[in-house]
Amino acid sequence: MLTDFFLYIAQGTAVTIGVTLVALPFGLAVGLLLALLYNYGGRWVSRAAGLYSLLMRGVPPVVLLFILYFILSGRLINLSPFWAGSLSLGLVSSAYQMEILRGALAAVGAGQMTAARAIGLTRLQAIRFVILPQAIRLAIPPWSNEASIVLKDSSLVYALGVPEILRRAQQLSATTGQPFLAFGAAALIYFALVFLTNRALDSLAERTKLPTQPV
Amino acid sequence: MDSALILQARNLTKRYGANIIFQDISLDVQKGETIVIIGPSGTGKSTLLRCLNLLTHVDSGQIFLEGEEITAPGINEDRVRQQIGMVFQNFLLFNHLTALDNVMLGLTKVRKLPKPQAHEKAMHELARVGLADRAGHYPGQLSGGQQQRVAIARALAMDPKVMLFDEPTSALDPELIGEVLGVMAQLARENMTMLVVTHEMGFAREVADRIVFMEKGHIVEQGAPDDLFERPQHARTREFLWKITELYGKKEKK
Ligand SMILES: Nc1ncnc2c1ncn2[C@@H]1O[C@H](COP(=O)(O)OP(=O)(O)O)[C@@H](O)[C@H]1O
Ligand SMILES: [Mg+2]
Numbered sequence: 001m002l003t004d005f006f007l008y009i010a011q012g013t014a015v016t017i018g019v020t021l022v023a024l025p026f027g028l029a030v031g032l033l034l035a036l037l038y039n040y041g042g043r044w045v046s047r048a049a050g051l052y053s054l055l056m057r058g059v060p061p062v063v064l065l066f067i068l069y070f071i072l073s074g075r076l077i078n079l080s081p082f083w084a085g086s087l088s089l090g091l092v093s094s095a096y097q098m099e100i101l102r103g104a105l106a107a108v109g110a111g112q113m114t115a116a117r118a119i120g121l122t123r124l125q126a127i128r129f130v131i132l133p134q135a136i137r138l139a140i141p142p143w144s145n146e147a148s149i150v151l152k153d154s155s156l157v158y159a160l161g162v163p164e165i166l167r168r169a170q171q172l173s174a175t176t177g178q179p180f181l182a183f184g185a186a187a188l189i190y191f192a193l194v195f196l197t198n199r200a201l202d203s204l205a206e207r208t209k210l211p212t213q214p215v
Numbered sequence: 216m217d218s219a220l221i222l223q224a225r226n227l228t229k230r231y232g233a234n235i236i237f238q239d240i241s242l243d244v245q246k247g248e249t250i251v252i253i254g255p256s257g258t259g260k261s262t263l264l265r266c267l268n269l270l271t272h273v274d275s276g277q278i279f280l281e282g283e284e285i286t287a288p289g290i291n292e293d294r295v296r297q298q299i300g301m302v303f304q305n306f307l308l309f310n311h312l313t314a315l316d317n318v319m320l321g322l323t324k325v326r327k328l329p330k331p332q333a334h335e336k337a338m339h340e341l342a343r344v345g346l347a348d349r350a351g352h353y354p355g356q357l358s359g360g361q362q363q364r365v366a367i368a369r370a371l372a373m374d375p376k377v378m379l380f381d382e383p384t385s386a387l388d389p390e391l392i393g394e395v396l397g398v399m400a401q402l403a404r405e406n407m408t409m410l411v412v413t414h415e416m417g418f419a420r421e422v423a424d425r426i427v428f429m430e431k432g433h434i435v436e437q438g439a440p441d442d443l444f445e446r447p448q449h450a451r452t453r454e455f456l457w458k459i460t461e462l463y464g465k466k467e468k469k
Pocket of ligand 2: 257260261262381382
């Protein structure tokens with residue numbers, strides 16, 4: 001009985017993971033581009049990026065999700081619920097990831113750019129070989145937090161009819177009249193996924209930490 | 216000394232907003248010469264060095280490197296910076312790279328040397344500053360003096376025509392200053408052309424061919440160390456030298 005419950009809901013896990021694996025990297029790519037434009041673009045480019053972030057973060061994710069979803073699955077662009085939902089979630093996340101990355105880029109410090117330019121590296125080379133490798137290290141802990149938020153917010157695509165964990169739990173609850181078991185199982189799966197994600201990123205942060213101890 | 220002109224600054228003026236940082240500064244640097252620039256803080260010494268290697272731009276005036284105007288429009292600034300090495304007060308090593316990779320980065324990405332050649336050249340430069348045995352260490356594992364020597368090796372690796380030093384020992388504990396000044400004195404003996412901003416008067420006296428005293432954005436006086444120290448022409452130079460010797464003496468005693 002319990003295993004059946006789990007098995008049914010677990011089939012939604014693949015969808016949840018799929019949504020996250022689309023939304024998170026997509027949000028990272030857009031967020032990184034925006035963070036670079038914010039920090040290194042001209043004044044107007046920088047302002048535009050800042051405004052994007054402000055607007056996206058000023059609205060509840062679920063509201064944005066609906067707006068974006070109806071654009072992405074509308075007449076002009078007609079994506080499947082899975083893709084429209086995942087990309088919408090990614091766009092919402094991009095603003096938060098941008099904030100994480102621009103903070104990390106700024107934390108690397110202007111001196112590193114100066115030193116890189118002083119040996120003849122171009123601005124792009126300096127960003128790529130000197131600034132980014134350090135910024136990404138700094139960004140891992142807050143990014144880990146954002147990753148678990150996206151993982152949990154992937155449950156929002158339930159509202160778009162994508163058969164992920166929460167939707168399956170809802171169906172099961174309705175058909176079996178066992179809401180506690182159904183949603184409890186969903187909660188457990190989410191928890192396990194978030195836990196594993198955070199652990200993996202913690203270990204990544206640990207492995208990429210720069211040695212500082214004097215020798 | 217070979218008396219070929221290598222770097223020439225002509226009537227440089229630099230403003231930040233309404234602030235005039237320096238005005239009408241001219242300076243001729245001969246090949247192989249070591250020039251020490253001294254002066255109170257806020258005088259524009261750092262800004263002058265940064266203008267010379269185009270990290271920031273002068274508002275008017277011209278700079279020539281081996282006769283080529285590097286302030287001309289359309290000049291490839293990255294190529295110019297590659298030819299002018301710079302060492303900073305706070306080292307500014309690339310924190311995520313080992314000493315070796317700090318020195319190799321410019322060789323592989325700017326000079327496009329193949330890895331084995333870049334490695335060999337980088338090891339040679341590290342050996343030059345006495346740090347071949349620290350090649351695999353990260354900046355966080357090195358003392359301030361060692362970090363600054365790696366920074367010097369990183370600049371030297373580009374085979375610069377001129378080296379600029381901006382208070383290279385000001386951030387160091389007193390016991391670490393000597394090792395960095397030692398490397399710089401060695402470079403001077405090898406006839407590297409150097410412009411050094413420093414408060415180390417001992418170094419200035421012993422190593423400099425010429426001392427330039429700057430104040431409030433102007434070159435007040437310049438000359439051979441003995442002339443400047445023994446017979447300063449301007450009251451301001453005298454006062455500054457007196458003050459700096461006082462300060463330097465106090466730091467020594469600590
Ligand atoms: N990026 C900048 N923007 C505005 N003002 C600056 C900047 N860099 C330096 N200055 C100003 O220029 C003056 C000279 O500074 P600096 O060249 O660092 O002097 P020094 O190296 O002789 O101490 C100072 O008043 C400083 O505040
Ligand atoms: Mg200075």
